[in-house]
Amino acid sequence: MTFAFRILGTDGAARAGALRLPHGAVETPAFMPVGTHGTVRTLSPQDLAAARVQMILANTYHLHVRPGEDVVAALGGLHRFMAWDRPILTDSGGFQVFSLEGYRRVDDDGVEFRSPVDGSRRRLTPERAVDVQWALGGDVAMAFDHVVPGDATHEAAADALGRTTRWLERAARHHRDMVANRPHHQALWPVVQGAGYLDLRRRALDEVLELGDWSGIAVGGLAVGESKTVTLGVLEALEPAMPRSIPRYLMGVGFPEDLLAAVARGMDLFDCVAPTRNGRNGSAYTPDGPINIRNTAHRRDAAPLDDTCDCEACRTYSRGYLRHLFMADELLGLRLLSLHNVRFLTRLLSEARQHIRAGAFAPWHREWIDRYTARGLA
Amino acid sequence: MTFAFRILGTDGAARAGALRLPHGAVETPAFMPVGTHGTVRTLSPQDLAAARVQMILANTYHLHVRPGEDVVAALGGLHRFMAWDRPILTDSGGFQVFSLEGYRRVDDDGVEFRSPVDGSRRRLTPERAVDVQWALGGDVAMAFDHVVPGDATHEAAADALGRTTRWLERAARHHRDMVANRPHHQALWPVVQGAGYLDLRRRALDEVLELGDWSGIAVGGLAVGESKTVTLGVLEALEPAMPRSIPRYLMGVGFPEDLLAAVARGMDLFDCVAPTRNGRNGSAYTPDGPINIRNTAHRRDAAPLDDTCDCEACRTYSRGYLRHLFMADELLGLRLLSLHNVRFLTRLLSEARQHIRAGAFAPWHREWIDRYTARGLA
DSSP states (O other): OOSEEEEEEEETTEEEEEEEETTEEEEESEEEEEETTSSOTTOOHHHHHHTTOOOEEEOHHHHHHTTOHHHHHHTTHHHHHHTOOSOEEEOOSHHHHHHSSSOEEEOSSOEEEEOTTTOOEEEEOHHHHHHHHHHHTOSEEEOOOOOOOTTOOHHHHHHHHHHHHHHHHHHHHHHHHHHHHSTTSOEEEOEEOOTTOHHHHHHHHHHHHHTOOOSOEEEOSOSSSOOHHHHHHHHHHHGGGSOSSSOEEETTOOSHHHHHHHHHTTOOEEEESHHHHHHHTTEEOOTTOOEETTSGGGTTOOSOSOTTOOSHHHHHOOHHHHHHHHHTTOHHHHHHHHHHHHHHHHHHHHHHHHHHHTTOHHHHHHHHHHHHHTTOOO | OOSEEEEEEEETTEEEEEEEETTEEEEESEEEEEETTSSOTTOOHHHHHHTTOOOEEEOHHHHHHTTOHHHHHHTTHHHHHHTOOSOEEEOOSHHHHHHSSSOEEEOSSOEEEEOTTTOOEEEEOHHHHHHHHHHHTOSEEEOOOOOOOTTOOHHHHHHHHHHHHHHHHHHHHHHHHHHHHSTTSOEEEOEEOOTTOHHHHHHHHHHHHHTOOOSOEEEOSOSSSOOHHHHHHHHHHHGGGSOSSSOEEETTOOOHHHHHHHHHTTOOEEEESHHHHHHHTTEEOOTTOOEETTSGGGTTOOSOSOTTOOSHHHHHOOHHHHHHHHHTTOHHHHHHHHHHHHHHHHHHHHHHHHHHHTTOHHHHHHHHHHHHHTTOOO
16 A cells, blocks of 8 residues: 555554655654745755654645746656655645735635736636646645634634535545546545634534545644634544544644644644744744744853754754854854754654653653743743 | 975966865865855855865954854854864955945054944954954964955055055064964964055065965955956966965955966965855856856756756756745755855866876866856856
């Protein structure tokens, strides 16, 4: 089986597993850095491999508007284009179309929007999103969904959910036609929407599960501004009803503490721009919470960012030097903090996997959070 | 001997040599990338090592105003600070003080200027420049000089030259006192000034050679806007009178074609921001001349930047992908083109060394330039 998932251990709702994809295996829980334009900002594929990244996410919307999926396909597909030979998941473009600024018009067929690159009118539909992702050639494609803001009304969320389900049916049909010609090339995963409304979330999950025998399932529309109580409430409501035998991907999460909270609630895969974006802003994760490298306290600090870390930044440089790079606007600083933050998350989830398999996740989780939050989070 | 230079071969005026410095050996002719703020912009020390860089230059002026030589010294000196354990040359700060915008007042004692970082008044003198560079801890320090623009009058150039010679005497005395306490730590090299006036250049060289038994000598104040005829004329006038037994460093050069022209005229060491600055602007050297990676012609081009090159950019990526990185303002693109351009120059000088030692420099030089300029240079 090109697409397979095996549970290697559980502890409460938390799961440690192994996901097989066309471009290799992924141990879960796993974090996917975001390569918006077919590159994880500031990092090379060698950097990602050194940070033990197993799988990345690329943004269909961004690659569609520039350079265009035709260019990516002509240059050998996304793996070859960006020289990353391990698993890639592409999002559907739905989140970007609905969250980015600018003109858009939604109808039941799809969404019309204006390209921010050249101003041209573009259209994404469930079928087009499958086609674009097929051309990009990631291991996993996502079904095109209608994403609503975290504070959407029940009515708006229900309306978007109805549309998402109808679109899923069309995407699945189109994807089956593609796969008939080239089997095992790319999986299509559905997205469970429904904002913070538990009744809509349960309905969404039921409808998704009725529509196919999926090799993975995503929970979307969270971490978009709602409170953490709502986020975790949705995960707790969905978890018992989600199939145990396939990986569960929580989109857009996130921060170290949020990753562990979601792992505790049975989620397996994650993506977020936070480690690289925060890194470029000078914020570095440490076991004692994030630090801002620009802080004057680090001016003559000979210690590494994080003395438990094995990344290039921590093995090579003092906080004093890293601070200097940021004060002098040197690009190497952006890269080193991005690299460290990504490695911090891959190490965190590697430890989580070990503790789940040892049946010791809960106490480790508690201790880890106690230390991470002892100084108070920014 | 910690500081030693050995000629390994000559061909006409061109020389191939081996320079020994406290942090290692340098085969000459050699190009030093510029690490303005204690980092070669976008490149890590690992990148530099991969590009076979033997020695880098760091800017005393920039490191003095930020983070301050006291911070660099507290963090172990420049080598440890920036994690580069091979030779470093620091310039004297003279060029920056005289060429950067803003307030400055010159008198015979030194130069007063305003820090662009915090607006504070600072003073550089021949002694202070020695002290600052001693604190930074590079292998080679440069004597503080009065640099004039390329179009300076004979009178202005003669005045600055007189001052440069008096400053050199003071710098040399101060440096001897430092070395008495910690021998073989750092060499001090003088700079031959005199703008484009051959009489002043000859006088400068005479005065420099009278003042000490130097382990290296620099030619400064060229490549600052004068015509190439003037630059090469100065080198041709100086070459027969320069000691053969020490390395000759031509400051601020350069472009591939200029490096070879200077090697042909007996110069051994070079520095310039061009490969990294041009790289960040999307300009990449190739054996057929520079190309602009943003050009639409590269949109679907699966070829590497330079199919003769062994750098990470050329071994890994298509021109189409590199163009995409630049069009999407992705930082990885800046790094990859900088890396390629630096590697291009180290390969160029490595080939020059081989051809000098084989007594075949002149015909190789001619062929190389013919190909490089066949399409016309930008």
